[in-house]
Amino acid sequence: MGRMAGRRALLAVPVLAAVTFGVFAVAAASPFDPVKAYAGTAGLTASQENLDQLRANLGVDQPLVTRWWNWLTAALGGDLGDSAVMRQPVADVIGERLGWSVLLAATAFAVAVVLGTGLGVLAARRPGRLLDRCVSSAAYTLEAAPAFWLGLLAIWLFALELGVLPAGGLTDAASDTVTPGQVATHLVLPAAVLGISQLPWFFLYVRQGVADALDEDPVRGARARGLRERTVLLGHALRSGMLPVLTLIGSRVPELITGALLVETVFSWPGIAAATVQAATSVDFPLLAALTVLATAAVVLGNLLSDLLYAIADPRVGFDG
Numbered sequence: 001m002g003r004m005a006g007r008r009a010l011l012a013v014p015v016l017a018a019v020t021f022g023v024f025a026v027a028a029a030s031p032f033d034p035v036k037a038y039a040g041t042a043g044l045t046a047s048q049e050n051l052d053q054l055r056a057n058l059g060v061d062q063p064l065v066t067r068w069w070n071w072l073t074a075a076l077g078g079d080l081g082d083s084a085v086m087r088q089p090v091a092d093v094i095g096e097r098l099g100w101s102v103l104l105a106a107t108a109f110a111v112a113v114v115l116g117t118g119l120g121v122l123a124a125r126r127p128g129r130l131l132d133r134c135v136s137s138a139a140y141t142l143e144a145a146p147a148f149w150l151g152l153l154a155i156w157l158f159a160l161e162l163g164v165l166p167a168g169g170l171t172d173a174a175s176d177t178v179t180p181g182q183v184a185t186h187l188v189l190p191a192a193v194l195g196i197s198q199l200p201w202f203f204l205y206v207r208q209g210v211a212d213a214l215d216e217d218p219v220r221g222a223r224a225r226g227l228r229e230r231t232v233l234l235g236h237a238l239r240s241g242m243l244p245v246l247t248l249i250g251s252r253v254p255e256l257i258t259g260a261l262l263v264e265t266v267f268s269w270p271g272i273a274a275a276t277v278q279a280a281t282s283v284d285f286p287l288l289a290a291l292t293v294l295a296t297a298a299v300v301l302g303n304l305l306s307d308l309l310y311a312i313a314d315p316r317v318g319f320d321g
Contacts, residue, residue, distance in 0.1 A: 012300045017072065019296045020289045024068040027283045035060065060285070071286055075293075081286030085278045090290045093275055098294075100170070101271030104190055105260045111195025116202025117245075121238055123203070124210035136207070139200035147197040147259040151266035154193050165189050168268035190267040197259050198252060205245045206238075213240035246306050253302030257295050 035055045055061045062070075071081055080090035123132040142150075159167035166172070166189070171182045214237050264273035272291060279287040 008304050021068050023289045023292045028064045080290045083287040085282040085284045090286050097272045107191040108194035112198035116199045117206050120203045120206025123207045139203050143200045148262045148266050151193045154189050170270050190263045194263045209244050210237050213237040250303035250306035253299050
């Protein structure tokens with residue numbers, strides 16, 4: 001396990017370096033001017049000399065490779081630079097928002113896995129029955145539904161029509177204090193929307209895997225020995241049917257990140273979505289690079305986690321990947 005993790009970490013180094021260079025290259029080719037974005041309305045009346053001085057202060061007058069190399073060497077030393085659009089260190093921007101994004105993504109992921117697994121097992125137990133047909137139809141429909149559309153629909157139904165849940169934010173409008181109760185209440189809708197948007201894949205994988213496992217000889221043998229149906233289903237079929245789902249974990253991380261950004265925007269959740277949008281539109285090189293590295297690292301770790309879990313669950317695979 002340690003050797004696999006070490007090899008993956010070494011392979012991730014050039015990947016992350018290439019990703020950061022790509023961010024600087026795309027930002028440099030962007031039609032947005034970071035100097036005008038930083039200056040705001042003051043840039044409309046500023047002289048060209050002042051704009052050139054500001055360009056030099058921000059370091060955007062340097063060649064692309066120089067800007068990237070200066071940022072990379074500083075980042076390796078722990079200095080991620082300063083965000084021009086946020087007017088604060090990049091590390092502070094990420095530190096203030098990352099925890100809320102992790103809370104949302106982790107809660108949504110738990111919802112998707114638990115509900116998807118449970119519904120998949122129930123559907124596979126009686127394939128073709130009413131429950132299987134209804135849930136499968138809903139899953140195929142949700143696969144095509146964008147997360148932001150589900151978010152808007154949830155706000156209309158639960159916040160505007162029924163008035164049972166808040167429409168967004170982290171706390172009530174009349175309160176400036178962040179309490180666990182308010183956070184939990186405001187987390188329900190965005191976490192549910194993000195979780196439901198990821199649920200179809202877990203449901204379909206579990207349903208197919210468990211249905212195939214129920215037709216295998218070991219499961220038939222367990223039934224022939226007189227074991228209880230619950231034991232056969234959960235102790236044998238589910239364990240075998242869950243193996244393909246473990247590989248799904250890593251592949252869903254990019255979709256989870258993308259969905260989280262959209263859901264955060266819809267529900268005004270104070271995560272990294274707003275920072276990502278502002279960094280992209282303002283061509284904030286240091287913040288863009290740091291956020292992209294963070295997302296890429298999450299994908300790499302997700303793929304490593306899925307491989308490790310699969311190898312642990314199925315000893316025949318081993319840790320040679």
